[in-house]
Amino acid sequence: MSENxxxxxxxxxxxxxxRLKIVGLLAQQPYSVEELAALLDLKPSTVSHHLSRLxxxxxxxxxxxxYYNVYRLDRSALEATTRxxxxxxxxxxxxxxxxxxxxxxxxVEDYSRPDGSxxxxxxxxxxxxxxxxxxxxxxxxxTRYSEKxxxxxxxxxxxxxxxxxxxxxxxxxxxxxxxxGDYWRNE
Amino acid sequence: MSENxxxxxxxxxxxxxxRLKIVGLLAQQPYSVEELAALLDLKPSTVSHHLSRLxxxxxxxxxxxxYYNVYRLDRSALEATTRxxxxxxxxxxxxxxxxxxxxxxxxVEDYSRPDGSxxxxxxxxxxxxxxxxxxxxxxxxxTRYSEKxxxxxxxxxxxxxxxxxxxxxxxxxxxxxxxxGDYWRNE
DNA sequence: TATTCATTTCGATAACAATCGAATTAGATT
DNA sequence: AATCTAATTCGATTGTTATCGAAATGAATA
Numbered sequence: 001m002s003e004n005x006x007x008x009x010x011x012x013x014x015x016x017x018x019r020l021k022i023v024g025l026l027a028q029q030p031y032s033v034e035e036l037a038a039l040l041d042l043k044p045s046t047v048s049h050h051l052s053r054l055x056x057x058x059x060x061x062x063x064x065x066x067y068y069n070v071y072r073l074d075r076s077a078l079e080a081t082t083r084x085x086x087x088x089x090x091x092x093x094x095x096x097x098x099x100x101x102x103x104x105x106x107x108v109e110d111y112s113r114p115d116g117s118x119x120x121x122x123x124x125x126x127x128x129x130x131x132x133x134x135x136x137x138x139x140x141x142x143t144r145y146s147e148k149x150x151x152x153x154x155x156x157x158x159x160x161x162x163x164x165x166x167x168x169x170x171x172x173x174x175x176x177x178x179x180x181g182d183y184w185r186n187e
Numbered sequence: 188m189s190e191n192x193x194x195x196x197x198x199x200x201x202x203x204x205x206r207l208k209i210v211g212l213l214a215q216q217p218y219s220v221e222e223l224a225a226l227l228d229l230k231p232s233t234v235s236h237h238l239s240r241l242x243x244x245x246x247x248x249x250x251x252x253x254y255y256n257v258y259r260l261d262r263s264a265l266e267a268t269t270r271x272x273x274x275x276x277x278x279x280x281x282x283x284x285x286x287x288x289x290x291x292x293x294x295v296e297d298y299s300r301p302d303g304s305x306x307x308x309x310x311x312x313x314x315x316x317x318x319x320x321x322x323x324x325x326x327x328x329x330t331r332y333s334e335k336x337x338x339x340x341x342x343x344x345x346x347x348x349x350x351x352x353x354x355x356x357x358x359x360x361x362x363x364x365x366x367x368g369d370y371w372r373n374e
Numbered sequence: 375t376a377t378t379c380a381t382t383t384c385g386a387t388a389a390c391a392a393t394c395g396a397a398t399t400a401g402a403t404t
Numbered sequence: 405a406a407t408c409t410a411a412t413t414c415g416a417t418t419g420t421t422a423t424c425g426a427a428a429t430g431a432a433t434a
Contacts, residue, residue: 015202024282
């Protein structure tokens with residue numbers, strides 16, 4: 001429970017002055033639709049609409065009583081959801097359908113020519129790092145490359161292979177052994 | 188702090204799927220506007236708008252960093268407000284400008300003729316009680332009335348003074364002493 | 375100082391939501 | 405069963421808000 005879309009609905013339910021007032025009134029005592037309409041100076045149909053939105057997320061519930069439909073606040077639902085907001089699971093579920101590579105792809109797209117080579121090497125850190133994360137994929141994990149082989153791969157992206165190589169190592173995406181030894185891709 | 192209108196603004200700030208995603212993303216790490224725009228597939232101007240609404244309620248704050256404006260989540264603001272929602276002060280402040288007599292007035296209005304007399308005595312409890320709360324105001328607190336005097340006052344409202352008298356006593360708005368003694372208004 | 379780049383602001387548009395009145399439904403009371 | 409009464413649903417209207425593109429701003433680098 002407490003799914004992603006439900007969370008938005010929950011906040012939307014409380015994101016209206018009149019609905020907040022209804023919650024506040026029901027916190028004191030149960031009320032019928034007619035009474036709430038009088039207290040808030042709204043038409044019953046409008047109040048009914050508000051109540052159904054609150055009921056949708058379980059904040060209120062109705063009980064037939066004589067002619068009236070008496071609504072009451074469900075405190076436990078309010079507590080449960082407000083407590084859950086801070087939880088890391090909630091946060092994670094909200095973000096779960098966000099594509100975390102979208103930024104890198106956009107940057108690479110901006111800096112790439114149709115043939116896959118780079119127009120320029122980005123000057124700004126954030127964009128340089130995005131490009132580097134893309135470039136490093138050209139190396140097999142677990143394989144060791146000589147400096148000559150590294151340059152050969154990097155030349156597909158940009159003629160300034162020395163800069164690319166230095167930045168890849170500096171950003172910890174690749175490592176080199178000792179002074180003039182082999183290179184490998186990290187992770 | 189945590190005033191009534193601010194509470195609505197707070198909920199409105201979180202009552203949008205993309206703004207919730209922004210909060211979720213910033214819960215993991217700070218991001219620039221440009222990055223968020225790429226991740227959410229929105230234009231920077233739109234993201235900027237969302238961030239300003241979140242900043243308005245103190246949920247996020249910005250820090251200039253190189254070319255970028257890096258936003259971060261203010262966890263304490265989130266915690267403080269979500270904790271406060273359940274408090275009775277919050278609830279009370281939301282309702283403070285609601286006129287709690289509005290329902291009674293509307294019912295009395297419905298049942299009254301221009302001269303102040305009642306068209307009928309309401310059959311339904313809730314409305315009868317509203318009318319009784321209105322009628323009882325015709326009696327002075329702290330004064331004792333004979334049954335004859337009570338009937339005289341009540342006859343201004345309705346010819347069935349016996350019913351009105353009985354209901355007033357039954358609803359504890361008035362009391363009578365012993366068997367056939369005097370009446371007085373309670374509270 | 376001029377330029378570059380991200381961000382913000384502004385104006386317009388389109389999607390959404392609150393509100394109402396009218397018509398319908400559901401449920402008690404007679 | 406027939407009649408009341410409150411609640412709900414429906415359609416229309418109005419006000420609000422998310423989104424975008426274009427223009428302005430402002431900070432950082434060259």
